[in-house]
Amino acid sequence: MRAERLSLFVFLDAFGWEILQSVEFFPNLLPHRRRLRSILGYSSACVPSILTGKTPAEHGHFSFYFYNPESSPFKWLYPLRVLPRALASRARVRNKISQALKGFYGYTGYFQIYNMPFRYFHLFDYCEKKSLFEPDGMIHGDNIFALLRLSGIPHHVSDWRRSEDDNHDAALAAIRERQVAWIFNYNADLDGLLHVHGVGSEPVLSQIDRYRQRLARLFAEAEECYRDLDIYVFSDHGQANTTANHPLWREIDALGFRFGRDYAAVYDSTMARFWFMNQDARAAITARLSAESYGRIMPRAELEALGAYFPDAKYGELFFLVDEGHLLVPSFMGERPIVGMHGYHPDASSAYAMLLSNHPIPDDVQAITDLYTLMAAPALTWRGRETTR
CATH class of the missing domain: 3.30.1360.180 (Gyrase A; domain 2)
Structure with missing residues (x-):
């Protein structure tokens, strides 16, 4: 027996509006589509803005590193400045150090030291110490996951730390159980491929084809298991070739x-x-x-x-x-x-995000911050229904 209703939200990192115009992507199932203005900054600013409906100035997340010499948690890293450049600049070495630091400090958010010079590390702090996908993950205010918990709506959220295949399988399993009314499916692999290979490259087009196949299965299963289905596929920004x-x-x-x-x-x-x-x-x-x-x-x-x-x-x-x-x-x-990059002005042609749906999109949804209202609506409806029972 089919369950009542499912709101399915699919996030495709870096699948921008310009990229969408160059490929075929569910034109019949998701005919309603809109270009969305993004946010100044990188995913560290865009994703919190989607999850809160707020700007960086409001939720407090912008770029990962900020100057804070008095309270820097990285002061003890200063001795690493003597490491030979040939060793200190290796990605593998820095990834190992990143994972060690994340475990030492108990950070649950995305953490990476990138190419930050060890001679300067003691002057800086890091903003994403908590996972953005937890109810208490914001520096200021609440996110959509706090609302989900408050409303009591049964939901499933991808684990951003796991592979796309694992998250796809987990979403499929949640749909088949017919117990959830709200799903957030997270996909981030396209962003990395765009950085390495660029817009229009074969690896990028192959990844988009994988999304077509994978999401087609997800949508078909949802239609089989639920009487009413609301689908929203969206991104946080696009990318430009450098x-x-x-x-x-x-x-x-x-x-x-x-x-x-x-x-x-x-x-x-x-x-x-x-x-x-x-x-x-x-x-x-x-x-x-x-x-x-x-x-x-x-x-x-x-x-x-x-x-x-x-x-x-x-x-x-x-x-x-x-x-x-x-x-x-x-x-x-x-x-x-690198070949592809984002983080340009929000009015740059490559910066715009996209939104696709199987239902007409409200006129007031024009920016990635407006996605929060779409995600919040089912939870608010559920809370109201439960309150009147």
């Missing part, structure tokens, strides 16, 4: 100011964020950034409009954002260029 690399880190170093005494910075892949300890460093670095032709300093008013202005300068006093397709290399994220 066209130019810029050694901004080395250029700022060449100005002669001392890191940690005159200024501090985080060099993300597409953004550099600065804190200043004196006006000389501020003036010289600002002048240097203003002269760059491949990016620009973001004014406060624009950051406020994008929901990425932090009055306490937690994530930086000055933000320098590169143009679409450009990349900072080396950066604190990596030593070498």
